[in-house]
Amino acid sequence: MLYFMNDYSEGAHPKILEALVATNMEQHVGYGLDAHCENAIDLIKKRIGQPDAEVHLLVAGTQTNTIALCSFLRPYEAVISTELGHISVHETGAIEATGHKIIEMPSKDGLLKPEQIDKACDSHVDEHMVLPRVVYISNATETGSIYTKAHLEAIRKKCDQRGLYLYLDGARLANALTCDDNDLTIEEIAALTDAFYIGGTKNGILFGEALVILNPELKSHLRYTIKQRGGMLAKGRLLGVQFEELFRDDFFFELSKHTNEMSKLLRSGIKALGYDLVTESSTNLTFVVLPNPIHAVLSKECYYEAEKPFDENNIEARFVTSWATPKEDVEKLLKLLANYKKIYA
Numbered sequence: 001m002l003y004f005m006n007d008y009s010e011g012a013h014p015k016i017l018e019a020l021v022a023t024n025m026e027q028h029v030g031y032g033l034d035a036h037c038e039n040a041i042d043l044i045k046k047r048i049g050q051p052d053a054e055v056h057l058l059v060a061g062t063q064t065n066t067i068a069l070c071s072f073l074r075p076y077e078a079v080i081s082t083e084l085g086h087i088s089v090h091e092t093g094a095i096e097a098t099g100h101k102i103i104e105m106p107s108k109d110g111l112l113k114p115e116q117i118d119k120a121c122d123s124h125v126d127e128h129m130v131l132p133r134v135v136y137i138s139n140a141t142e143t144g145s146i147y148t149k150a151h152l153e154a155i156r157k158k159c160d161q162r163g164l165y166l167y168l169d170g171a172r173l174a175n176a177l178t179c180d181d182n183d184l185t186i187e188e189i190a191a192l193t194d195a196f197y198i199g200g201t202k203n204g205i206l207f208g209e210a211l212v213i214l215n216p217e218l219k220s221h222l223r224y225t226i227k228q229r230g231g232m233l234a235k236g237r238l239l240g241v242q243f244e245e246l247f248r249d250d251f252f253f254e255l256s257k258h259t260n261e262m263s264k265l266l267r268s269g270i271k272a273l274g275y276d277l278v279t280e281s282s283t284n285l286t287f288v289v290l291p292n293p294i295h296a297v298l299s300k301e302c303y304y305e306a307e308k309p310f311d312e313n314n315i316e317a318r319f320v321t322s323w324a325t326p327k328e329d330v331e332k333l334l335k336l337l338a339n340y341k342k343i344y345a
């Protein structure tokens with residue numbers, strides 16, 4: 001079988017496991033107060049150019065979004081997101097369960113437009129409605145698209161005009177920042193947002209996301225919220241050790257460069273074969289219009305996500321590469337797609 005199901009289907013890069021083994025018998029204090037967490041946080045603060053940032057190492061994406069948003073919002077406040085936002089569709093109502101409405105704006109490409117922020121604010125006029133307070137975006141988005149610097153600056157400007165905080169979900173931040181179409185740096189992401197997180201789970205570590213809070217107004221008692229929401233890992237050192245490896249020598253970016261290269265190769269091959277893409281992606285998610293008969297045979301040889309029907313003759317298939325995807329597997333998949341195209345097209 002070939003594996004194009006996800007970017008977290010493997011365990012972790014051997015370098016991460018080696019670091020965990022090498023530090024295994026060290027004795028440390030718990031709950032993220034150990035020397036490895038401190039060092040990892042220092043490395044992150046240096047790399048993003050924000051010595052005053054507050055950084056918390058957490059376990060998973062949904063947990064990070066929930067802890068961040070429920071801590072940033074007052075009880076009557078709401079978060080603006082696209083309808084494709086991970087918090088809107090794939091977090092089981094986690095944000096709503098904390099009592100906060102998500103104001104969803106329509107989107108095909110996963111990117112929030114600055115004018116949609118105006119629309120969301122203008123349609124919430126008084127205390128009989130929720131008060132929009134945070135804008136949630138993700139980079140890369142759930143469709144694999146990315147924010148340009150101009151786009152992110154326009155969103156920042158709009159947030160400032162409307163008195164909103166900007167929070168960026170970076171589950172796949174490494175992929176966004178190392179793809180060919182990107183013109184943003186991690187320093188600029190930190191300068192343009194009030195808070196964001198750096199995703200590790202989908203970029204070569206066993207688990208872990210680093211929540212970075214930049215705006216002093218949002219730094220209030222976060223460790224209390226983390227603990228109350230079950231996010232304070234007794235063996236927090238495991239997060240520290242892993243993030244130390246990611247942010248020593250820019251390993252974080254090295255891993256995602258390979259991931260993106262493999263998707264680029266896959267996409268150009270798929271296009272050359274005459275398959276249509278559902279959406280344009282710059283990163284490691286590729287959505288393909290796959291004829292039903294080809295899906296029927298290909299799914300026996302390759303794992304990928306059959307997202308939903310595209311129309312009565314095709315499905316929408318999602319192919320994902322990771323730091324561990326071998327080039328030979330991309331070539332094998334393209335060969336299968338070429339053969340099936342000849343037989344079934």
Ligand SMILES: Cc1ncc(COP(=O)(O)O)c(C=O)c1O
Pocket residue numbers: 059060061062063086138140141142169171172201
């Ligand atoms: C953009 C984005 N945010 C958050 C998450 C949630 O991560 P987790 O599954 O670790 O809760 C994901 C996972 O797919 C994601 O793609």
